[in-house]
Amino acid sequence: MRASVRRGVGLEVWLADGHRHEDTARRSSVAWIGGTDRHGIRELPFAWELPVEVDADGFVVQRPPASTSEDPMWQDYPWVAMLDPVELADGCSRNPSPRTRPAARPAALPAAVPDAVPPPALLVHRLDAELRHGRETWWAEVSPLEEYSPRCSCCPLLFGRVSEGLEALAGRPSLLRRQPDLAHATTYLVALDVGTGVCVDVDHLDGDHVGRGFSVELHSVELHSVDGSAG
Numbered sequence: 001m002r003a004s005v006r007r008g009v010g011l012e013v014w015l016a017d018g019h020r021h022e023d024t025a026r027r028s029s030v031a032w033i034g035g036t037d038r039h040g041i042r043e044l045p046f047a048w049e050l051p052v053e054v055d056a057d058g059f060v061v062q063r064p065p066a067s068t069s070e071d072p073m074w075q076d077y078p079w080v081a082m083l084d085p086v087e088l089a090d091g092c093s094r095n096p097s098p099r100t101r102p103a104a105r106p107a108a109l110p111a112a113v114p115d116a117v118p119p120p121a122l123l124v125h126r127l128d129a130e131l132r133h134g135r136e137t138w139w140a141e142v143s144p145l146e147e148y149s150p151r152c153s154c155c156p157l158l159f160g161r162v163s164e165g166l167e168a169l170a171g172r173p174s175l176l177r178r179q180p181d182l183a184h185a186t187t188y189l190v191a192l193d194v195g196t197g198v199c200v201d202v203d204h205l206d207g208d209h210v211g212r213g214f215s216v217e218l219h220s221v222e223l224h225s226v227d228g229s230a231g
Contacts, residue, residue: 001013001014001015001016002014003074005072005083007025007046007048008025008046009024009025010022010023010024010025010072011023011025011072011073011074013074021074023072023073023074024072025046025069025071025072026069027043027044027045027046027069028043028044028068028069028070029041029042029043029044030042030044030067043069044066044067044068044069045066045068045069046068046069046071047064047068047069047071047084050064050066050068051064052064063086071083071084076152076155077150077151077152077154077155078155078156078157078214080151081150081151081152081156081157081199082157082198082199082200082214082216083198083199084197085157085190085192085197085198085199086151087121087148087149087150087151087156087157087158088121088122088142088157088158088190088192088199089120089121089122090120090121090149091118091119091120091121091122091145091147091148091149092119092121092147092149093119093147094146094147119145119147120145120147121144121145121147121148121149122140122142122143122144122145122148122158123142123143123144123145124140124141124142125140125141125142125143125187126140126141127139127140128140129194132191132193132200132201133217133218135193135194135195135218136193136194136195137191137192137193137194137200138191138192138194139189139190139191139201140189140190140191140192141187141188141189141205142158142187142188142189142190143186143187143188144158144160144161144162144163144188145162146162148162148163150163150166153166153167153170154167154172157190157199157202158185158188158190158202159184159185159204159209159212160184160185160186160188160207161176161184161186164176164184182208183206183207183208184207184208184209185204185205185206185207185209185210185212186206186207187205187206188202188203188204188205188213189201189202189203189205190202190203193218195221196218196221198216198218199216200215200216200217200218201213201214201215201216202214
């Protein structure tokens with residue numbers, strides 16, 4: 001399939017059979033209550049409209065803390081997670097005890113402190129850097145930790161024991177329930193495009209689904225979006 005994503009415009013997808021799908025960018029709305037007689041509806045900004053601090057290498061120091069509008073999506077959440085793969089970085093504590101709970105963050109952090117939210121989501125075994133389709137790419141061989149927190153546990157970037165456990169915890173059917181002898185992957189190879197941060201490759205390295213994953217080739221990346229903001 002071939003796709004085009006444009007900030008503030010939306011998503012277009014073309015399938016091999018000629019089918020075309022279009023999803024227009026729309027702002028999400030939330031209700032707010034500020035007192036006994038103060039209430040209303042507020043539109044949420046898109047994440048790319050919020051100011052962020054970047055370091056000397058151009059990497060985001062801290063993600064915007066505010067709620068944002070949902071991005072256009074093709075079929076399921078791996079599409080959105082692929083474009084913003086924060087689930088490969090930040091984990092989520094599961095019933096933290098006083099001994100394991102991270103210390104509270106200070107009200108004001110120095111500009112040099114990165115937004116490395118404890119605990120990490122993955123155990124990284126190996127890192128490599130190389131050109132992929134002419135673009136600088138970082139490769140990592142990783143294993144999900146118990147704290148791995150996918151955007152949606154039914155369709156994570158790294159399908160396996162941890163994501164299946166989250167599904168079962170939520171009372172939803174899991175593949176393991178239907179296939180009790182299933183061997184989940186324990187290690188995965190993931191690739192990030194350095195220029196955009198997009199997750200461009202995922203491969204299961206072991207288990208019954210070895211070779212499962214996806215691959216993306218970025219044909220064109222515009223430096224600015226249609227409204228002139230940096231892309």
